[in-house]
Amino acid sequence: MAKIILTVDDSASVRQMVGFSLREAGYETVEACDGSDALTKLTAQMSLVITDLNMPKMNGIELIRQIRSQSNNRYVPILMLTTESQSIKKQEAKAAGATGWIVKPFRPEQLLAAVGKVLG
Amino acid sequence: MPLTGSKRAAQSWAKTVEVVIADLEHMNCASEAGFLAVGGELAQFLSVSRRISSGSGALAESIAGEQGREPCDALQHLLDRLRSKEKRIQSAQQVPTLRASADLLRRCFAGFDGTAFAFKQLATLGGIEIGRLDKLAAGLSQLTEEMRSCSEDIRLRVGQFLETAALLDRRLDSLLTGMAEFDDRQSMAIPPLVNTVGASLEGFRKRLQRSENAARGMGEQFTDLSKAIRDVVVSIQSHDITRQQIEHVTAALKLLTDALNINGDAAVDRDPGPEEVGVLDMQLAQLESVARTFEASISAIDRGLATIAERVEGMAAESTSLVDRSSNESDNFFGELQQSFVAIAEATEDCAALERGAQATLEELGSAIQRLVEALAQIDAVGLKLRLLAINTVIQSRQLGASGEPLKAVAGAVRELQTNCESRSREGSGILQKIGTSISIMGETDSMGPVVQELGARIDELRASAGRSADTCKEISSLATVLSQDVRNSRGNFSAIRSFHETVENSCQALRVIVAEFRNDEEKAGAAALLAVHAQTYTMQSQREVHERVLGQAPASEGGDQCGEVELF
Numbered sequence: 170m171a172k173i174i175l176t177v178d179d180s181a182s183v184r185q186m187v188g189f190s191l192r193e194a195g196y197e198t199v200e201a202c203d204g205s206d207a208l209t210k211l212t213a214q215m216s217l218v219i220t221d222l223n224m225p226k227m228n229g230i231e232l233i234r235q236i237r238s239q240s241n242n243r244y245v246p247i248l249m250l251t252t253e254s255q256s257i258k259k260q261e262a263k264a265a266g267a268t269g270w271i272v273k274p275f276r277p278e279q280l281l282a283a284v285g286k287v288l289g
Numbered sequence: 290m291p292l293t294g295s296k297r298a299a300q301s302w303a304k305t306v307e308v309v310i311a312d313l314e315h316m317n318c319a320s321e322a323g324f325l326a327v328g329g330e331l332a333q334f335l336s337v338s339r340r341i342s343s344g345s346g347a348l349a350e351s352i353a354g355e356q357g358r359e360p361c362d363a364l365q366h367l368l369d370r371l372r373s374k375e376k377r378i379q380s381a382q383q384v385p386t387l388r389a390s391a392d393l394l395r396r397c398f399a400g401f402d403g404t405a406f407a408f409k410q411l412a413t414l415g416g417i418e419i420g421r422l423d424k425l426a427a428g429l430s431q432l433t434e435e436m437r438s439c440s441e442d443i444r445l446r447v448g449q450f451l452e453t454a455a456l457l458d459r460r461l462d463s464l465l466t467g468m469a470e471f472d473d474r475q476s477m478a479i480p481p482l483v484n485t486v487g488a489s490l491e492g493f494r495k496r497l498q499r500s501e502n503a504a505r506g507m508g509e510q511f512t513d514l515s516k517a518i519r520d521v522v523v524s525i526q527s528h529d530i531t532r533q534q535i536e537h538v539t540a541a542l543k544l545l546t547d548a549l550n551i552n553g554d555a556a557v558d559r560d561p562g563p564e565e566v567g568v569l570d571m572q573l574a575q576l577e578s579v580a581r582t583f584e585a586s587i588s589a590i591d592r593g594l595a596t597i598a599e600r601v602e603g604m605a606a607e608s609t610s611l612v613d614r615s616s617n618e619s620d621n622f623f624g625e626l627q628q629s630f631v632a633i634a635e636a637t638e639d640c641a642a643l644e645r646g647a648q649a650t651l652e653e654l655g656s657a658i659q660r661l662v663e664a665l666a667q668i669d670a671v672g673l674k675l676r677l678l679a680i681n682t683v684i685q686s687r688q689l690g691a692s693g694e695p696l697k698a699v700a701g702a703v704r705e706l707q708t709n710c711e712s713r714s715r716e717g718s719g720i721l722q723k724i725g726t727s728i729s730i731m732g733e734t735d736s737m738g739p740v741v742q743e744l745g746a747r748i749d750e751l752r753a754s755a756g757r758s759a760d761t762c763k764e765i766s767s768l769a770t771v772l773s774q775d776v777r778n779s780r781g782n783f784s785a786i787r788s789f790h791e792t793v794e795n796s797c798q799a800l801r802v803i804v805a806e807f808r809n810d811e812e813k814a815g816a817a818a819l820l821a822v823h824a825q826t827y828t829m830q831s832q833r834e835v836h837e838r839v840l841g842q843a844p845a846s847e848g849g850d851q852c853g854e855v856e857l858f
Contacts, residue, residue: 182321182529185328186522193335252530254854269857274526277519283855 171197172288177207177220177232178250183273187219187250190277191284204232213241216288219271219280222251222258233265246287250275302561302803303546306569309796310542313576316789317535320528327590328525330779334597335518337772341604342511387724391461394454394720397713404710408443411703415682418696439674446667453660460653461724507607514600521593528586534579535793538572545569561807573800580793587790591780598776605769678703 174196176187181202188198199215201207204227207220218236222229229249237243246268251258254272262270268287271280416437545568561569682700687693 180529180533182324182328182525182532185325186525186529189328189332190522192332252533259856263858267858269855271855273530274523275855277522279855283857286857 171195172216173197173199173212173214174217174219174284175199175201175207175211175215177201177204177218177224177229179203179221179224183221183250186277187280190280193277194281194284196284203227204229204235207232208235211236211239211242211245215242215245217284218245218247219250219284220247222249222253222262230261230265233262233267237266248283248287250280302807305799305803306542306546309799310539310546312792313535313539313796316792317532317539320789321532324525324528324532324590327521327594327779330775331518331521334601334772334776335515337768338511338514338601338604341769341772342507387461388465390720390724391458391465394461394717394724395458397717397720404447404706404713407706408447408703411699411706412437412439412441415696415699415703418699419682435678439678442674449660503607507604510600510604510607514597514604517593517596517600521590521597524586524589524593527582528590531579531582531586534575534582538575538579541568541572561803566804566807569800570804573797573804576793576797576800580790580797583790583793594776594780598773598780601769601773601776605766605773673707680704 174191176184176191176198177200178184178187179202184200184202188200191198199210201210203224204220206226207218208227211218218232220229220232224232227235229251233247233249236245236247247266248269248271249259249262249267250271250273252273253259259270269283271283545565678700680700682703683697685693685696687697689696
């Protein structure tokens with residue numbers, strides 16, 4: 170059974186590219202356009218969350234904090250996918266509970282390698 | 290109330306900024322739709338090209354794989370059989386052996402005619418002598434009768450034997466002629482067949498090689514295509530960063546105009562202050578960066594689509610070429626195979642007919658030999674009887690004294706003749722046995738009919754499979770052609786997005802005019818200080834950094850790596 174990955178980004182193009190890359194590799198994807206949307210769509214069946222950092226309504230760091238506070242999903246791996254490369258932001262994400270950090274633009278094989286490692 | 294110059298200017302710059310915002314928002318929205326359309330088609334391109342690639346692989350497999358190798362192996366098997374037969378014919382010794390045996394048998398039986406005559410003569414002489422002595426010794430008349438009967442019997446047996454021997458001789462002649470003709474024909478027919486089948490096999494192997502190469506070529510095209518698609522995925526992300534940058538510019542400009550509107554008409558009466566000019570200047574710088582990046586990302590996507598179109602066209606051309614070449618080669622190849630098979634079938638049928646004739650002759654020879662063996666056994670039996678009779682006669686003649694001497698001489702001659710007959714019979718039996726062995730060896734027919742039939746069936750299957758493969762090839766070719774047209778259309782639609790570059794340039798120009806008109810050099814220092822604050826509020830410096838990195842490096846398709854880092858915590 171294919172693993173389900175929640176991709177969160179306010180950009181439809183990025184969601185499309187992430188979804189395209191993941192589906193090509195055999196994963197199922199669910200899309201959310203920001204942190205709030207992601208919280209309504211996240212279920213226990215999801216194996217991984219890939220989220221942008223800067224988003225309207227709720228940003229990526231806040232989304233991680235919210236997910237980590239949920240008993241059901243507190244251990245789900247979360248990868249940040251962002252244009253930010255500042256170490257302060259990275260540290261903030263790590264402290265909030267992010268599993269990894271991928272800087273945009275990514276090559277599909279980079280993304281898949283990271284996803285593969287995280288999902289074991 | 291008429292507007293003053295300053296008010297006109299203020300209203301004019303505010304309106305200009307609003308127009309810039311509207312243009313940029315429209316452009317962002319429209320280009321986003323264009324990029325999403327391209328992104329959506331990428332999945333389709335990859336899926337269809339994967340089908341083309343796997344179809345080509347299956348096609349090559351059907352030609353070069355198990356299905357193709359079976360007839361190839363069968364052809365090789367046939368070739369081995371033909372070569373082995375050719376060698377056997379070259380070293381065949383059965384015919385000369387049989388011919389020598391037939392000569393020996395002929396010589397052995399040559400004296401049998403005289404033997405029968407001698408027996409008859411001796412029986413007559415014995416009869417006369419016994420008749421003469423009959424008056425002297427009682428019971429001799431019975432011996433005379435037995436002698437006459439035995440003589441008649443042996444004459445009859447020898448007659449039958451000779452008839453059978455003549456028949457055997459004729460049959461042997463016929464068999465020898467047939468076998469010689471069979472060998473001659475096979476000697477003539479098999480070397481060209483070996484050459485024909487060898488050439489077919491060679492052609493078949495070349496065809497397999499070409500199919501494998503074509504499949505490999507398709508695989509390479511698909512690998513290049515997949516890479517081009519991945520490059521476009523990266524370029525679309527780069528564009529998305531540009532789009533976000535424009536969003537931030539429009540957000541900053543909106544804040545500026547919203548502030549003017551909040552303050553009412555009075556606010557627009559004035560010229561833009563240093564802070565506002567600073568904001569405009571900074572957004573101008575952002576837009577100038579966007580203009581360069583926009584061009585770079587569009588060019589990268591355009592190049593990526595061109596590469597995809599090129600690869601897909603390459604795959605379509607490869608498929609078309611495979612169809613044409615496959616059709617032409619199939620026609621030639623199966624034409625040659627057909628000719629080979631007609632030749633093999635004719636030669637096989639020819640040989641089989643000769644073999645059937647030889648087989649019939651062999652059967653007749655077998656029964657003739659059987660009859661001869663029986664006749665020899667009968668002659669042996671009569672000969673034994675004659676010998677006993679001769680012994681009896683010798684005993685009788687001894688009793689008769691000197692008057693019995695003639696009869697004793699006749700008995701001795703009979704005895705000698707019988708011994709000679711027995712010896713020849715034994716010799717004849719030995720030769721017949723040898724002939725029988727030679728005939729049974731020759732009778733082991735090496736018919737290739739079943740092999741040829743089996744191979745024919747496999748070739749028929751292959752031909753049908755080649756037909757199906759050609760259909761698949763045509764399907765792949767038309768699929769690839771449609772796909773390459775789709776890519777070209779996408780590229781054409783996408784190229785229309787280039788017109789948005791003009792929008793960015795126009796917006797930059799509009800902002801440049803305002804900034805140039807209202808910037809006060811004395812206020813520059815104050816504006817610069819404000820820029821740092823606005824940079825935090827209105828811009829995404831990291832996006833700009835990414836753009837600088839993208840612009841400063843070669844496109845991914847040219848070997849550069851514009852992608853960011855991955856770090857797992």
